[in-house]
Amino acid sequence: MLNLNDLVLFAAAVEEGGFAAAGRRLGVPKSTVSKRVAELEAGLQARLIHRTSRSFTLTEVGRDFYEHARAALIETEAAEASVRQRVAEPSGSVRITASVPTAQLYLAEHLPRLAQRHPKLQLQLDVTDRFVDLVQEGYDIALRSHFAPLPDSGLVQRSLVVETIVLVAAPAYLDAQGMPATPSQLSMHDGLLTSAAATAWNLQHRDGERAQATPRARMSANESTALLRAACAGLGIACLPEAFCARALRAGELQRVLPDWNAGRVTTTLVMPHRRGLLPGVRATVEFLADCLGETQQAGEGAA
Known part of the structure; x- marks a missing residue:
């Protein structure tokens, strides 16, 4: 079997164009490089x-051997x-960007524990809610919530949470207005909408049936x-996303x-540049968030 040190000496000789230069780069005598390459x-x-x-x-055989030797050395270094x-x-510092709901639901509670676990980590x-260019603005991690798949941007993408969007109301409201039995009956109920233009809910039954509901617009935000x-x-x-209202459901504030039926699903994805994912601080943050968000999703499903 080949000696890995010999590959190092040979590759250095090729890259430096001679034994003397290779010896200077590696801090060994020229005679050692020459002898090991000869052997x-x-x-x-x-x-x-x-x-x-x-x-x-290089001979023709030498060129082929160098290509394989360099690949082997790269894999060894990796x-x-x-x-x-x-x-x-x-x-070191880890710069994170997230939308307001994502920060409130996932990060506000969990990031202090990450800082306590790794005292040398500085979290920023x-x-x-604006779109952030991670590479140009120097961020290590972004948490993005989305309904459609994110475009292929050349960034590392790791899906952390896929949540069902559920319909909820306060028990007092349902006592006064009644519990709807079908999506069509939602037209007789007050709806809290995401915008004045979003007047309809596209719903899906657990068996795959689809329906559209148009509640009375009471408030939008x-x-x-x-x-x-x-x-x-x-x-x-x-x-609302299931995990977002899980605490209110457990407390009996919502039902x-x-x-x-559900109103679709929202995915929270962690996005980062390739090079940043190699840093220990970024890697530790990514794994921590993956664990925490997984626990949050399980809690939300348990509340349902």
Whole structure:
């Protein structure tokens, strides 16, 4: 079997164009490089380098061997780096961007625990609903909630949570207005909508049947917490992500409406540039968020 150190010496000689330069780069005598390359050739029973006092060129076999040797060295370096990154203590700054609802639901509760777990980690959270260019603006991680798949942007994408959007209302509202039995009966109920233009809910039954419901517009808000509080106050029926209203459901502030129907699904995806995912601090943050968001989704499903 070949000696990996011989591959290192051979590759350095090729890249530096000679034994003396390779020796200087590696901090070893020229004679050591020359001797080890000669022994490598003897072991392979093939001439890899044509060398004279004035020239240093690869043979055809040498060129092929160098390509494979370099690939092997790259894989060796990657293997070593992967171990070092996993055992390294996460440190440094990690810049995260997320929308307001995502920060409120997922990050506000969990990020302090991450900071306590890794004291050398400096977390920087930017909460904004505008589209952020991760690469240009220097962010390490973005959490994005979306209904349709994200476009292929060349960024790393990791789906963390897929939530059902459920219909909910306060028990006091349902006592006063009655519990709808079918989607068509929602037209006789007050709806809490995401915008003045979003007047209809597209619903799907657990068996695949689809229906459209048009409630009476009582209030609209493009922010989930406002809709949640309005529903708890008894203003009408709202469509909200299951985990977002899980606590209110457990506390009895809200009740499921048409539990066999849902208003679609929303996915929360972690997005990051390829190069940032190799840093121990970013890797630790990603794994922590994946665990926490998974627990949040299970809690929401349990509340239902």
